[in-house]
Amino acid sequence: MKIEKIKIKNYKVFEDTEISDLPSMCVFLGANGSGKSTLFDIFGFLSEALRNNVRSAINNRGGFKEVISRNKSGDIEFEIKFRNDAIDGKKQPLITYELKIGLEQNMPIVKREVLSYRRGQMGKPFKFLNFSSGRGFAIINEEKFEEAKQDFQEERKEFLLESADILAIKGLGQFQSFKAISDFRKLLESWYISNFQIPDAKKSQDIGVSESLSSTGDNLALVTDYIYENYPKIFDEILVKMKKRVPGIADVKAAKTEDGRIILKFQDGSFKDPFISRYVSDGTLKMFAYLILMNNPHKHPLLCIEEPENYLHPELLQQLAEEFREYSIKGGQVFISTHSPDFVNALNLEELFWLTKKNGYTFINRAKDDETVKSLVKEGDQLGYLWNQKYFKGSGPQ
Known part of the structure; x- marks a missing residue:
């Protein structure tokens, strides 16, 4: 399993940040307080929300006002795209998990939780799980999706959760018949x-x-x-x-x-x-x-x-x-x-990212997108030396 994209909105120092085309090994630089630990805490937050509920994960971080980005209103949003390991050399479809958390009567709830993927680059995306405020549906014939390809006829089943702060993947992910849901649940349970x-x-x-x-x-x-x-x-x-x-x-x-x-x-x-x-x-x-x-x-x-x-x-x-x-x-x-x-x-050049902080919010840069760094590495310079020489702008304390 490999995460290929992470999008974060209104989570602590990440006002609106996206990193895509992630390699298997990602290394993050940045000054103290730039958001490196917060980036890792996203998975801790999701894992805790899975084990318990969203309210517990929020409260253990000081409450909604401490978790949502400073001076921001609205919802906290995550989008994670991942792909399972190839089977018999066959590349597996990209799966997208979306989560939106907001307040209702001053209590944190799951406003939107969607897990979807498509067949091929141009195929129709299917929402295998779509929940809002504690109720929604899941596709129950997922095992036929790969065989049917574009002719797939979905069979839905409606579900009602015990409360609106519970993730739908918590329950449905325990059943192998919901394979995509189960795979994402395993990622959150087994991360380290x-x-x-x-x-x-x-x-x-x-x-x-x-x-x-x-x-x-x-x-x-x-x-x-x-x-x-x-x-x-x-x-x-x-x-x-x-x-x-x-x-x-x-x-x-x-x-x-x-x-x-x-x-x-x-x-x-x-x-x-x-x-x-x-x-x-x-x-x-x-x-x-x-x-x-x-x-x-x-x-x-x-x-x-x-x-x-x-x-x-x-x-x-x-x-x-x-x-x-x-x-x-x-x-x-x-x-x-x-x-x-x-x-x-x-x-390697593609493995390195650095975090910068501007006006209280964090942005993520990638070394391979910086033309100056890219050309210097091509000429034989090492990335650590370039960092010491301040080529990664904004990655230091000054």
Whole structure:
């Protein structure tokens, strides 16, 4: 699954912003407060609205007045276009999800929720889901859409939700018969934002099973043990990469203690006894956590990583960028924010975007659309150096 376009209107610093033709790996630059975290929070907002409801997602961000763009009235709007992975080499149709949130009697409600796609470039678009204020319809014979092509005859069913602040994809997305709806629901449920915390990752854990790394990394030891026990070949590949990234590391194990807990132990080839995770460097632990995250067989459709360069040596950032790119090529889209020119030096032109703020609102620019940057890269300049030389206008604090 790959997101190809995002349109945002009246959400915090994004008054009216659109980015299209998104690559598998997108890296965003910008000064502090320019909106990088807010961009990632869009998926957090939608995910929370899916798990609970729109009112809860709004209230947890301070209420409607704090979420809607400053000095703006009207509705908060999102439009996300995505495409599922190709099947037998066949490109899948572009699916569009639209959501409009407004106030009714001072309470947040879903004013409009539509999911649609078309057959081919010129075909008629079909709204497979169309809801407003808690009621609407869904097409129930979606499985015939691909076979019938332009002759598709839709069969609708009306639905009434419990309240107007519930997303229709919350219920309908649980049924495989609504495939497009289910696919988008999975994206919102399975997206991942990294808020890696070194102190949390160094803690021991009660023995148990964790298949995927938490956002803070506090279950790193459990996930390490899970991959080691169930996917030994993948774990060996992680170790090979780890040995290349961190000098001296010969082995990593998730060891069980006598009091029923599990800890990480790092073996330095120069010493007989391994080091418990709380005694290894922060950078070593973070690099290992990233390798566990990106080589886990359970892929996330979308990874959002904020400032991956923290605690890492600049020479490791080139390799880290390659790891993220490899993950995206295998089908997991990656959004990254960074303040590191060294990391940016490892990027391709089409992967880089920068945020600028004017009159309180944020705009998103793409490096490949800037003719000066484009020509300098063609001549051999690296993007991180161009950033230092202030070619990305408005991307710095001044």
